[in-house]
Amino acid sequence: QVQLVESGGGLVQPGDSLRLSCAASGRTISSNGMGWFRKAPGKEREFVAGISWSGGRTHYADSAKGRFAISRDNAKNTVYLQMNSLKPEDTAVYCCAASSGYMGEIARLYDYWGQGTQVTVSS
Numbered sequence: 001q002v003q004l005v006e007s008g009g010g011l012v013q014p015g016d017s018l019r020l021s022c023a024a025s026g027r028t029i030s031s032n033g034m035g036w037f038r039k040a041p042g043k044e045r046e047f048v049a050g051i052s053w054s055g056g057r058t059h060y061a062d063s064a065k066g067r068f069a070i071s072r073d074n075a076k077n078t079v080y081l082q083m084n085s086l087k088p089e090d091t092a093v094y095c096c097a098a099s100s101g102y103m104g105e106i107a108r109l110y111d112y113w114g115q116g117t118q119v120t121v122s123s
Contacts, residue, residue, distance in 0.1 A: 001026045001027070002024055002026045002027055002029060002032070002038065002098050002111075002112040002113075003023070003024065003025045003026045003114075004022055004024055004097070004113065004114075005023050005024070005025070005030060005114055005115070006020060006021065006022050006023075006094060006095060006114045006115070006116055006117040007021050007117055008020040008021050008058050008117060009019070009025070009094060009103070009117030009118045009120075010113055010118075010119070010120070011019050011122065012086055012099075012119075012120070012122045012123070013087065013123050014047075014086060014087055014088060014121055014122075014123055015083070015085060016027055017083060017084045017086065017120070018082075018083045018119060019033045019080055019082045020036070020080065020081040020083065020094055020096075020119070021076065021078055021079075021080055022036075022078060022079040022080070022081075022096030022114060023076075023078050024077045024078065024098065025077070027104050028074070028077055028096055029074070030053060030077075031051060031100075031101075032053055032098040032099060032100065032101070033050060033051070033052055033098070033100070033102045033103035034050065034051050034070075034072060034079045034096060034097065034098055034099075034103065035047065035048075035049065035050040035051075035096065035097045035098045035099070035102075035103060035104075035110060036048040036049045036050075036070060036079075036081045036094060036095070036096055036097075036099060037094070037095050037096075037107060038059040038090075038092035038093065038094045038095070038119075039092055039093050039095070039116070040089075040091060040093075042059075042084070042100055043092075045095075045107060046058075046061065046063075047104070047105035047106075047107070048053040048060070048061055048063055048064050048068065048081065048094070049061065049068055049069075049070035049081060049096045050062075050070065050102075050103030050104055050105070050113070051070045051071070051079065051103055052103050053101065055071060055072045055074075056075055057103065058063055058070050058103075059103055059104060059105075060066055061105070063089075063090075066110060067083065067084050067085045067086075068081060068082065068083050068084070069081070069082040069083075069084075069088075069095075076112060081094065081095055081096075081110070083119070084093035086121045087121060088122060088123075089121075090119060090121050090122050091119060091120050091121050091122070092118075092119060093116040093117065093118050093119075094116060094118075094119055095098070095113055095114050095115070095116040096113075096114045096116075097110035097111075097112060097113045097114070098110060098112040099111055105109050
């Protein structure tokens with residue numbers, strides 16, 4: 001069993017940056033594909049970014065390309081999401097998820113989920 005806890009969210013202004021962390025416990029996630037998803041009020045949950053077990057491959061939603069960067073530190077059992085040039089439309093609860101190897105956009109293929117961290121972008 002894997003427990004995931006996100007942190008790093010907050011209230012920021014447009015154009016600011018945030019780095020989200022997803023700390024895993026229970027067992028190592030070094031062999032897991034990992035993903036970040038977000039859920040805004042009134043909207044469906046959407047994929048943001050995914051990373052392979054080694055960190056060698058990444059995948060981004062169009063809305064995240066060029067602004068967000070996913071990374072991982074397997075020694076720390078942690079995955080990160082660096083978010084730059086934040087926009088009001090990035091406001092959402094951001095959740096990380098772990099899969100047996102998948103790192104793509106289909107949420108139901110992930111096995112473990114964190115509770116999420118709120119990101120609010122507002123002037």
